Amino acid sequence: MADQVTALASIAEAPGTAALKRRRALFAVLVAATMLAVLWLATVAVPPRSFGAIAFLVLFAVTLPWSVIGFWNAAIGFVIMRFARDPAAAVNPLAASIRGDEPVTASTAILMCIRNESPDQVTRNLEPLMAGLEKSSVAHLFHVYLLSDSSDPGIIADETSCFDAFIANWQGTIPVTYRRRAVNTAFKSGNIRDFCERWGNNHEFAIMLDADSFMPTEAVLRLIRIAQANPTLGILQTLIIGLPSVSAFARVFQFGMRLGMRSYTLGATWWQGDCGPYWGHNAIIRLAPFIAHCHMPVLPGNGPLSGAILSHDQVEAVLMRRAGYEVRVLPVEGLSWEENPPTLMEFSRRDLRWCQGNMQYWQLLSLPGLKPVSRFQLMFAIQMYLGSPAWMAMTAMGTILLALSNTPAAQYVPVEAGPGTVLFVIMMMMTFAPKIATIIDVLLTRSARRSYGGAFRFAFNIAAETLFMLLLAPLIALTHTIFLTRLLVFRRGVSWGGQMRQSHAVPWRLALTQLWPQTVAGCTVLGVVATKAPNEFWFALMGTAGLILAIPFAVATASPLVGRLFAQIGICRLPEENDVAAALAPLHLPAVEVNAPPARA
Secondary structure, three states, X not given: OHHHHXXXXXXXXXXXXXXXXXXXXXXXXXXXXXXXXXXXXXXXXXXXXXXXXXXXXXXXXXXXXHHHHHHHHHHHXXXXXXXXXXXXXXXXXXXXXXXXOOOOOOOEEEEEEEOOOOHHHHHHHHHHHHHHHHHOOOHHHEEEXXXXXXXXXXXXXXXXXXXXXXXXHHOOOOOEEEEEOOOOOOHHHXXXXXXXXXXXXXXXXXXXXXXXXXXXXXXXXXXXXXXXXXXXXXXXXXXXXXXXXXXXXXXXXXXXXXXXXXXHHHHHHHHHOOEOOOOOOOEEEEHHHHHHXXXXXXXXXOOOOOEOOOOHHHHHHHHHHHOOOEEEEEOOOOOEEEOOOOOHHHHHHHHHHHHHHHHHHHHHOOOOOOOHXXXXXXXXXXXXXXXXXXXXXXXXXXXXXXXXXXXOOOOOOOOOHHHHHHHHHHHHXXXXXXXXXXXXXXXXXXXXXXXXXXXXXXXXXXXXXXXXXXXXXXXXXXXXXXXXXXXXOOOOOOOOOOOOOOOOOOOHHHHHHHHHHHHHHHHHHHHHHHHHOHHHHHHHHHHHHHHHOHHHHHHHHHOHHHHHXXXXXOOOOOHXXXXXOHHHHHHOOHHHHOOOOOOOO
């Protein structure tokens, strides 16, 4: 085992195209071998001797790629975190290509894309960045563009008032342009394309931001320096982490994301290399190739999967790579932040928009000239959402066959106890591998433990987040299933509306209206198990509790009172709350200030 770790670490340090090919070949072998081994174990645990068993194995195979790829991303990321001299440079050599004192000479546009969102939040997040640019004596190289697609009359009035004052305040220092489109053509990608056609040729680079994005000056200048030094770099994406929040939902969710994304992104960047992902914001793009090669196709037809593409970012990444420019990730924490949805409702709205956008990728898989890794990324983005209905189909099939069985303890497929237990443990390990990898790394690193408030507090918060995810996961899986059924069968999708980013309460009536199907489904499954297989009751309860408690879960995790209490007692507190990052101080975040010592008289 030690020799394997040493070999993997040495490959992680090796630069060049040949090393990247070896990485991809090794990753492909690891994923393929693991999937075959797990599928073999599944056939031992569930012998394919009946229709139910065969259907189970087919559905299980659909869920497997996401778990296996996540596991190996996490495992490779863990090795890099523990053994590479410079983890960021090991997976992205561009990270070590600058010293940090090179002159910034390129003209750069800062794009803030908004739609029906608080203009005060926009200016709050931009002010520290612009002040830092002025202090660094590079303000003359920047131009801020406030690109609005807002349609709400009240918000439009607020934008006009707020942004007029903002423009006047920065007049003579950094030019600010506010433009609002009357029609939201092609959604966000159309908003950006409109900028490209009007002003894109005036700048070499663009820093892409959303209304909930925050990037400090040092991070922006670092991206520009890297892009200046590497003329074949088309997109450089930062690792985005959550801003401290007083929303209970956002706090717990982004604590888990913080743990999972670190190892996962390091591992993925290690083998993706110059075919990395683009998440649409908190990134730098080279405008000339973006303008020339990243036109978004309009999909044929007239249903929800036709027309403009909702999930535009990954498509822009594969088009940029097709044009011969690199798309890379800079997996370093502390360069950029975002505010996560404050409630389950807002999280689901955004998630289902992504789901519909990813389903549109079916029509793009045959685009000519795509790199193999780019084509895989499109397929993997589709598969990310197909796992949910596969799990729900297995659950529904088991519940129906159990309900129709004649014996109280009948099972819909004959599961061998020993192999079945091993299979369950392996799947849980692979599912949670990204978080487990980072948790181990934090516990083995004294400074990291202290940043999370010490080992005891860290362990407590891990337990809280695990309980949260046990409730959330089945809820989200069924939500995906309902939406995909509506989308693919009844051809009913979603539109791109504004996002409510501020912490707010969810009324019981709203939660009941949106989540009653989840509650009914959970109660039905548990009721059938309690009647027909009472010995499995507690196991079934663990899997259905999130569905049964969906309505109170949505209300409780959105409660401002609960959120403030979580912030005060430190539930899922981020390192930025324990030791406030200097970059975040100008934002005056409530989650940080709630525990700030009182000012002296």
